[in-house]
Amino acid sequence: MNKKLWIAITVVLWFLALAPSRDRCVQTWFSYGIDVKACPDGELRQSAELSVSSLRRGAPGQVRLQALGYYTTNSAAEAKRAPVPRVASIELSLTGAKNAAWPLEVSRWERTGRASVGELALPDVPDGDYQLHASYQTRLGKGEVSLPLALYTPARIHVITDRPLYEPGNTVRFRAVVLRARDLSPLDNRPGVWVIRDPDNEVLLEETAPAGE
Numbered sequence: 216m217n218k219k220l221w222i223a224i225t226v227v228l229w230f231l232a233l234a235p236s237r238d239r240c241v242q243t244w245f246s247y248g249i250d251v252k253a254c255p256d257g258e259l260r261q262s263a264e265l266s267v268s269s270l271r272r273g274a275p276g277q278v279r280l281q282a283l284g285y286y287t288t289n290s291a292a293e294a295k296r297a298p299v300p301r302v303a304s305i306e307l308s309l310t311g312a313k314n315a316a317w318p319l320e321v322s323r324w325e326r327t328g329r330a331s332v333g334e335l336a337l338p339d340v341p342d343g344d345y346q347l348h349a350s351y352q353t354r355l356g357k358g359e360v361s362l363p364l365a366l367y368t369p370a371r372i373h374v375i376t377d378r379p380l381y382e383p384g385n386t387v388r389f390r391a392v393v394l395r396a397r398d399l400s401p402l403d404n405r406p407g408v409w410v411i412r413d414p415d416n417e418v419l420l421e422e423t424a425p426a427g428e
Contacts, residue, residue: 255286261355281330298329369396393426403427
């Protein structure tokens with residue numbers, strides 16, 4: 216008798232839930248947990264936003280991932296988006312030059328609003344341009360997102376010219392030395408760009424040149 220009663224209650228609840236609602240698209244809510252007023256026209260497309268705060272080598276920082284569902288409706292030609300709750304799993308890695316990769320561990324993910332936030336310390340990798348890569352899964356399926364991450368030791372740069380004052384027609388000779396901020400030791404192969412402008416802010420020279428000989 217109790218079993219039949221529970222079945223009846225379940226059926227009634229489902230009918231109530233599937234009843235038309237002016238404030239929510241019921242199908243999207245029950246299928247994906249996404250709260251939108253107008254039902255999507257067609258399938259939802261998944262993407263994500265990945266951001267970091269105070270992230271550096273050897274010290275804890277924050278990483279934030281927000282899954283999003285993109286869709287259109289009958290009444291709108293442009294795409295709309297809505298947060299996707301309940302990210303089931305997130306795997307992070309750091310990728311660098313020559314396909315080098317380092318798996319990253321987050322001890323605990325917490326929900327902050329609609330986003331997943333975790334604490335992370337990067338490994339002691341050499342200076343360079345990297346990618347923070349995240350693989351995740353929601354009720355919409357699996358997804359991936361990457362974030363460019365430039366990791367360089369704080370530095371001081373001293374620029375030296377061959378004279379303090381120039382006249383029109385003079386050749387300007389200049390050089391620079393790049394030093395690590397904490398101990399003032401030279402940093403060779405540090406990427407940089409020379410930009411020379413005249414008093415009218417016109418660019419006279421723009422040249423990529425790494426530190427070194």
